[in-house]
């Protein structure tokens with residue numbers, strides 16, 4: 507198979523370039539990540555992140571033939587050749603396919619991604635009814651791969667101020683948690699022309715999420731909660 | 738300036754859109770049901786109390802809706818603070834002038850008692 511991969515070495519390159527590769531995948535190379543791992547045995551200077559190799563850690567997000575995805579979840583079969591691999595769009599490149607996620611995680615931390623509840627903790631645990639637990643489905647599964655934020659035009663224009671789909675999906679995960687008591691503060695933080703309202707419902711985020719989640723839907727629910735809160 | 742921050746601008750944008758939609762539908766219905774083909778009919782329609790108020794409301798909501806839209810575009814693409822302020826001010830003044838012009842025209846008509 508043929509691949510064309512974005513290469514950039516900050517120590518020796520002034521500009522990035524695309525490098526072509528020919529690779530003969532073996533029978534048990536099923537996913538794009540398998541091919542990349544094999545490629546690395548040929549050219550060990552090629553750099554990319556990966557860890558779990560099964561769609562759980564979120565570290566091998568990249569732009570595959572123009573679309574963000576996880577290499578480990580992308581089947582080799584059916585990929586148009588040459589397979590063009592680039593780092594996540596809109597993120598600063600550190601080296602080859604590795605991007606700097608500092609800002610992405612700063613946004614994530616800004617929404618306080620943990621349960622806030624000032625009441626005295628019960629002896630064992632804070633219980634939820636099945637219906638309350640049900641509300642977290644489609645939210646808690648996010649693996650913070652950044653495929654969505656990196657595919658969001660609003661995030662490209664204001665990456666320093668717009669929280670982005672991943673952070674907003676996480677924000678809604680805690681807003682809708684029955685055990686969390688900081689809903690009003692969370693909403694007040696999000697009621698901002700940049701943090702939340704740069705989203706234009708372009709829905710690239712939902713289209714591209716490799717876990718099948720819908721950040722744009724979560725964002726819509728935050729807006730509804732804000733309207734309810736202020737009326 | 739809380740009025741134009743975050744949520745409220747977003748709500749206003751939607752409310753003005755709804756008003757616009759309603760007025761456009763009303764206008765289209767008027768044209769279909771009783772087309773004012775002659776100038777006198779147009780004139781009478783526009784200068785009736787209802788007509789005048791609706792025309793002013795139309796232009797006012799149009800200006801507000803347009804300004805919020807331009808503001809959104811400026812927040813996305815126009816990053817230097819001075820340039821952004823300039824764009825928002827120029828567009829704001831133009832839209833405001835249009836509304837004032839419409840109000841004055843209507844007021845002149847009613848004051849003149851034509």
Ligand code: SF4
Pocket residue numbers: 647648649650651652653654655671672675714715716717718719721
């Ligand atoms: S919402 Fe989906 S695409 Fe976005 S970070 Fe979470 S798992 Fe990745």
Ligand code: SF4
Pocket residue numbers: 657658659660661670671704705706707708709710711712721722725
């Ligand atoms: S729906 Fe909002 S967050 Fe998602 S891609 Fe569009 S602008 Fe970005």
Ligand code: FES
Pocket residue numbers: 555556557558559560561562563564565566567576577578579
């Ligand atoms: S390697 Fe962990 S998600 Fe792909």
